Amino acid sequence: MNILLHSVYIITMDEEGPTSVINGFVIIKHGEFDQVKEGKPSQEELNNASEVINGKGKWLIPGLINTHGHLGSSLLRGAGDDIPLMKWLETVMWPNEKTFTEDIIKKAVSLAMVEMVKSGTTTFLDMYHLHMETVAQLAQESEMRAVLCRGMIGLCSEKEQRNKLSEAINLHRDVHGMNSGKITVALSPHAPYTCPPSFLQMIIEKAKENNIWIHTHLSETEEEVIKHKEQYGLRPVEHMERIGLFQVPCLVAHAVHLSDNEITILKENNVSVSHNPMSNLKLGSGIAPIPQMISKGINISLGTDSTASNNNLDMFEEVRFAALLHKGISKDPTITKTWDILRMAMENGAKALQLQQLGKIKKGYKADFLLIDPNSAHLTPWDKDRIHSHLVYSAKGFDVSDVFVQGKQLMRSKELLFLDEEKVIYEANSFLHS
């Protein structure tokens, strides 16, 4: 397949400023951008294409990358508001999750996928502990790019810990690289407060042995930090460094409560952070020191967390919250930059998920991209100078009209091509009404 998509404004995200917006066309070969060109295609280029698409003046942007979520709990949207993290986990999430069957997971994951594709997410990370092989199957059918992690809670016997770790390694053995490399697998200890050091060390050893990277929740609440210091005499990030977690490539979710020394540790160990501003606000967990981490050069990506703590998976909202939040609490509108925030949902997300050649519109990069229809009052007026601003401060998931992953079209004019939106929504609703 050799796709030519013309008459678009291409927001390449290759370098800062309006010069990286091109009024032109792209040619996609073997799931990658082969040409990103200004102007109109030649007759020869048109003749060589197996499919020609008219972009009708829309914006072509890199697909959004959601670096932290729990798809399996999507049906718990709205199940428990106004509760802090630990109480929420202990009284809402864990009791409900104990009752989840494979059928419920399928409905939840399909619902999340519909919501994500419709709002422009092309890549997601899923940390969950139930039926991850089934999730891999659904990810393959959806044609989305996915990083799957069998989440591990170690508050159990050593035998059970070993079983969970075996399941996680088997998931890697069975599905890593599936669907032309669109599905990859990482290891996920849930958090330091649910995984004792001996279990974490087991996981780290396996990660090294099998060359797998690690994703975990870390330093999400003040309570977590206080209790961790009481129990181990060290703050969580300091302790994780001591036990060797950062000796393997690592992405940590939240990183809200950090000392200066811990920020330095994250930087020195090349750890990426998944910033989840909406979940952190809803659970009252606090506000991550993102400007301080950016100034140290830490790679910051964005995540939604689950619909049970967000309560939606629209990455445009996450982008806007990330852009506004730090200006507000610092009383300094210069503290974060439009460009840096937008890149968090694109190139930085790819880096956080250890995915190469992803997050820009550029020759040799994977053809994961969206078309945005700018013909809405809230995106008007626009020109090349204002597109990045509109994408951060004004755009919504609803503005996405077309979605492509690795050159394959997943949504055309708002119609999903690999997911049955109506059926998925009907079945997800039956969870409450049957």
Ligand SMILES: CSC[C@H]1O[C@@H](n2cnc3c(O)ncnc32)[C@H](O)[C@@H]1O
């Ligand atoms: C065993 S992996 C999945 C596990 O994590 C729970 N979870 C969802 N959101 C959060 C969060 O923000 N912090 C900690 N744990 C979270 C989810 O409900 C599953 O039990």
Ligand SMILES: [Zn+2]
């Ligand atoms: Zn989470």
